Amino acid sequence: MTRARRIKVDMLARVEGEGGLTVRLKDGRVRELRLDIFEPPRFFEGFLRGRHFREVPDITARICGICPVAYQMSSCHALEAAAGVRVTGPLRDLRRLLYCGEWIESHALHVFLLHAPDFLGYDDAIGMAADHGAVVQKGLRLKKLGNAIVAKLGGREIHPINVCVGGFYRVPRRQELVAFVPELEWAREAAYRTVRWAAGLDFPDFSRDTEFVALRHPDEYPMNEGRLVSSRGLDIDVAEFEAHVVEEQVPYSNALHAAIRGRGAYACGPLARYNLNFDRLSPGARAAAAEAGLPVPCTNPFMSIVVRGVELLCAVEEALRLIAAYTEPDAPRVEVPVPEGTGHGCTEAPRGILYHRYRVGPDGLVREARIVPPTAQNQRSIEEDLLELVPRVADLPLEEATLRCEQAIRNYDPCISCATHFLRLRLERE
Numbered sequence: 001m002t003r004a005r006r007i008k009v010d011m012l013a014r015v016e017g018e019g020g021l022t023v024r025l026k027d028g029r030v031r032e033l034r035l036d037i038f039e040p041p042r043f044f045e046g047f048l049r050g051r052h053f054r055e056v057p058d059i060t061a062r063i064c065g066i067c068p069v070a071y072q073m074s075s076c077h078a079l080e081a082a083a084g085v086r087v088t089g090p091l092r093d094l095r096r097l098l099y100c101g102e103w104i105e106s107h108a109l110h111v112f113l114l115h116a117p118d119f120l121g122y123d124d125a126i127g128m129a130a131d132h133g134a135v136v137q138k139g140l141r142l143k144k145l146g147n148a149i150v151a152k153l154g155g156r157e158i159h160p161i162n163v164c165v166g167g168f169y170r171v172p173r174r175q176e177l178v179a180f181v182p183e184l185e186w187a188r189e190a191a192y193r194t195v196r197w198a199a200g201l202d203f204p205d206f207s208r209d210t211e212f213v214a215l216r217h218p219d220e221y222p223m224n225e226g227r228l229v230s231s232r233g234l235d236i237d238v239a240e241f242e243a244h245v246v247e248e249q250v251p252y253s254n255a256l257h258a259a260i261r262g263r264g265a266y267a268c269g270p271l272a273r274y275n276l277n278f279d280r281l282s283p284g285a286r287a288a289a290a291e292a293g294l295p296v297p298c299t300n301p302f303m304s305i306v307v308r309g310v311e312l313l314c315a316v317e318e319a320l321r322l323i324a325a326y327t328e329p330d331a332p333r334v335e336v337p338v339p340e341g342t343g344h345g346c347t348e349a350p351r352g353i354l355y356h357r358y359r360v361g362p363d364g365l366v367r368e369a370r371i372v373p374p375t376a377q378n379q380r381s382i383e384e385d386l387l388e389l390v391p392r393v394a395d396l397p398l399e400e401a402t403l404r405c406e407q408a409i410r411n412y413d414p415c416i417s418c419a420t421h422f423l424r425l426r427l428e429r430e
Contacts, residue, residue: 021405022252023390030390035383035409037255048369053079053339053360054165060356060371061159064415066109069102069150070349071371072163073224074356079165081239082343082360085336090329091167092224097177097322098153098163099223099347103315104187105146106350107270107308110413111194112139115305118407119201135197138190142312145183149319152176167333177323184320191313192288198306199292204404207299208388210381211263212272215348221280221314222273222348229276230266231297238346241355247372258377265380268352269412270307271298282321285314301385301411308413338364349374351413378412385411 024032044063048056056079060071073095080087087095112135113125122128129136147157152172154160162169213234215226228244229235236244247256260266275297278286289296289310298307342359352374359368385408393404 021386021409023386023394025391025394030387033383033387033390034252035379035386037253037379045369045371048358048366051366052364053358053366054364056358056366056369057163057165058161061161061163063371063373065158066106066415067102067349067351067354068159069098069154069163070347070354071356072154072160073099073347074345074354074371075358076163076165076345077224077347078343078345078356078358079339079360080336080343081345082339082341082358083336085166085334085339087167087334090327091171091333093322093326094153094168094171094329096220096223097319097326098150098160100315100319100322101146101149101153103146103223103311103350104319105143105150106413107312107315108139108142108146110350111198111305111308111312112136112142114413115308115407115410118403118410119305138194142187142190145180145187148183149180152180164333166336167329167331169332171329171332174326174328177326181320181323184316184323187316188284188313188320191309191316192284195288195292195294195306195309195313198309199294201305203300203302204389204407205300206302206385206389208301208385210299210384211260211266212275212297213260213266213268213353213377214272214276215346215353216277217280219280221277221282221318224347228346228353230260231272231275232263234260238355239344241344241346241372242357242370245355245372245377247376253379255379256372256376257380258372259380265384266377267301267381267412268374268377269304270311270350271301271304272352273348274298274307274310281310282314282317284317285310288313302407304411304413338362351375351415352377373415375412375415378414382409382412382414 020036022034022036023030048059056075057072060075061068063071117124117128120128125136150160151157155162212231215222216229217226227235228238244261245258246261247258250257278296294306339360340362344357346353346355354374355372357370358366361367389408393401
């Protein structure tokens with residue numbers, strides 16, 4: 001007897017813009033699966049053409065309210081590369097500290113407010129707070145700390161205005177940064193406990209053979225710099241990104257799908273960084289992962305919530321280290337001449353690698369811009385996770401199938417700005 005089913009997810013909760021999921025099954029096999037992204041195109045690459053290169057960090061910061069630092073840093077690195085300028089010393093440390101602030105606020109938001117409700121059986125963090133108030137309060141306090149660091153270095157919490165090509169418009173005095181130390185010391189213990197707490201959640205038994213891609217730096221856990229490497233042998237300079245990664249338009253999505261030429265889907269983000277850079281984690285983060293029994297490599301995407309806890313701890317420890325070593329620079333920025341030519345930049349947003357390329361003319365105006373965000377790179381990998389997951393959940397009760405589908409997508413922390421819709425899943429039997 002032929003048995004066909006159709007799973008329809010009209011709206012995905014807590015993701016950037018609006019999206020849905022359509023799955024058709026026949027005799028237990030997936031015949032069609034589409035992760036529909038129907039958020040309208042935003043045309044930032046077009047907006048950048050004709051603008052002066054010094055305007056780029058302020059414009060790209062508006063792309064995302066959760067990870068604006070990543071967009072600013074990737075744009076600055078690309079433009080400085082085109083100009084042959086390298087930012088070093090205390091200014092580089094301040095950029096890394098700014099990135100730590102973004103990782104802290106973003107990971108805290110995801111772990112405690114977006115992903116935890118899936119594991120604990122709540123529709124949202126507001127409902128969860130009634131029974132797990134201390135957990136939600138911890139997440140809010142950690143997020144507030146990350147926001148405060150971004151505001152101090154970036155000029156404000158959202159869409160920072162103090163970042164420029166070559167450095168900053170203003171740099172903080174040492175005592176301004178030292179003031180964060182007591183709260184960071186609290187956060188170190190809170191993040192350590194977060195790893196243990198997250199490791200105790202109930203994870204589906206799920207794993208898939210995935211190619212992971214991340215930056216790798218000779219000495220540091222990757223944030224701002226490094227070579228692009230993968231779990232299947234990729235090892236390239238950032239400038240070679242487009243020679244190895246292709247973006248394709250699919251008819252059902254306004255987000256492009258990225259793939260490695262000749263190989264297909266890949267995943268970036270916390271799991272990729274952790275698997276490829278475990279030896280670069282801070283000592284406390286490595287110890288916390290080991291104590292929590294987190295495997296290396298970790299290939300279960302549902303366990304990404306634990307890895308984000310490990311990275312949260314790493315970012316806190318790194319922030320403490322950077323503040324302890326900070327000496328005020330002689331100037332807030334280095335001089336950057338007109339970067340005539342093409343430059344490439346890639347940094348690690350909380351959700352994964354964020355690639356920028358700019359071509360600038362002799363008048364300093366941007367001739368061409370290309371931006372490849374993490375969510376576009378992960379979308380095909382999300383679909384491949386769902387291809388393996390959906391047959392396992394298709395016969396479950398509606399609510400449980402709904403939770404598993406949404407969890408599988410949210411494992412990747414799709415970039416968000418506002419999320420006011422709840423997931424609605426419609427199951428049709430033919």
